[in-house]
Amino acid sequence: MSAHLETAGIYVHVPFCLTRCGYCDFNAYAGLDHLASRYVGALLSEAELAAPAWEGVEVVSVFLGGGTPTTLEVADLKALxxxxxxxxxVTPDAEVTIEANPDTVDEQKLAGLLEAGYGRLSMGAQSFDRSVLAALERVHQPASVIEAFRAARAVGYDNVNLDLIYGAAGETLESWERTLRETIALAPSHISAYGLTIEPATALGRQVARGDVPAPDPDLQADMFEAACCLLGDAGYGHYxxxxxARPGYECxxxxxxxxxxxxxxxGAGAHGYRDGSRSWNVRPPEEYLSMIERGELPVGGSENLEPADAYLEEVFLRLRILQGIPASWVDDGRADPYLETGLLIRDDGHLVPTERGMLLLNELVLGLTG
Ligand code: SF4
Structure with a gap:
């Protein structure tokens, strides 16, 4: 057994949302709330069915994602x-995160979640610019993020993440910098900032394909990434x-x-698991997931074993993503030189580690190094 098998995380997927955002390709649905209590029952059963295979493995993190888990009742989330x-x-000090949409929480709900053991809150803010939120088809307004964030602090939440998205149609660099400054002013412990990507099978993907909405401009998104690196770095957030x-010690x-x-x-529906080089996933449609669990079956949708070459590529990619870097000995002589010379990589204690510019060109970097 490798050292990696000693600890594990648990991801629980809740596929319900208030509305469906145009850019979203997650396994999430609006209008299925009538399934909520059956779904919670199914999650309780699945936990029991799945647990024996993980006997003896310490669980150090639990993450309720979605979808919008905070569409569920506090009592259900507590039971779960x-x-x-x-x-x-699950270790007593495990990190337990719940994702929240600002419109689904108030002080009372947040206090209930904290009391139930959800010690880390991850809130989808996306932008503090109304027009950007409209372009993303988000239902909330900037004021609701501020209100929900303050409510979280008021009830005692110390560990709060805000999610941001940059590069939506019409967003300028100035608007993005304002969003970053407003985020920093709230002083969350953790900030995630994702460049908008267009997924073909989404409403936004279809609008872009028809030419109704422009695709994100990669040069502008690169400038936005650099702005995030500068402003968040200056504000004391470590880019990990x-x-x-994150603030030191608040990395997820x-x-x-x-x-x-x-x-x-x-x-949960469509949730993925990973163990020993093998990935498996549950069936995606919530109704199918419910039927299988209610028949007493594990709702497995499929699995795959990573080929050694794919596992190697994935490991290089992931190690570069988190600045862990890769041992220089993994790379053939000379391959890293152009990236070291152009400042995309640095050498650190026998490892090749990407710079922030290197992170921006990660795919190119991985291909160039592994070729
Ligand atoms: S709230 Fe999140 S999961 Fe739900 S539709 Fe919007 S982006 Fe997707």
Missing amino acids: LARVRSVFA EVSNW RHNLGYWERRPYVGL
Whole structure:
């Protein structure tokens, strides 16, 4: 057994949302709220069905994502975490995160979540510019993010992430810098900033394909990434993964587990799991997931074993993403030289580590190094 197998994370997927955002290709649905209590029951059952295979493995993080997990009732979320803790070996100090949409939480709900054991809150802010939120088809307004954030602080949340997205149609560099400054002014412990990507099978993807909406401009997105690096760095946030910044000690343990290729359990419709070089995933449609669980079956949709060459590529990519770098000996002589000369890579203690410019060109870097 490798050292990596000693600890694991648990991801729980909740596929319900208030509305469907135009850019989103997650397994998320608006208008399925009538399934919520059946779904919670199914998650409780799946935790029990899945746990025996993970006996003896310490769980150091639990992450409720979606979708919008905070569409569920606090009592259900409490029961869910209690079940996960009772059937898996969750450590007492495990990081427990719940994703929230600002419109689904108020002080009372947040206090209930904190009391239930969800110690880390990850909120989808996306932008503080109304027109950018409209371009993303987000239902909330900038004021609701500020209100929800202050409510979280008021009830005692110390560990709060804000998610941001840059590069939507009409967003300028100035607007993005304002969003960054407003985010910094709230002083969250963690900030994720993702460049908008257009997925073909989404409403936005279809609008872009028809030419109704322009695709994100890669040069502008590169400038926006650099602005994030500068402003967040100056404000004391450490850049520990391509799209993630944190105050020291607030790096997301759960997500680091994915990037460090630690095993994780996936519970819920479409959730993925990983263990021993093998990935598996649950069936995606919530109704199909419910039927399988209600028949007493594990709702497995498929699995794959990573070929050694793919596993190597993935490891290089992930290690570069989190600035862990790769041992210089992994790369053939001379391959890294052009990237060292152009400042995309640096040498650190026998490792090749990307600079922030290198992070921006990560795909190129990985291809060039592994070729
Ligand atoms: S709230 Fe999040 S998961 Fe739900 S539709 Fe919007 S982007 Fe997707």
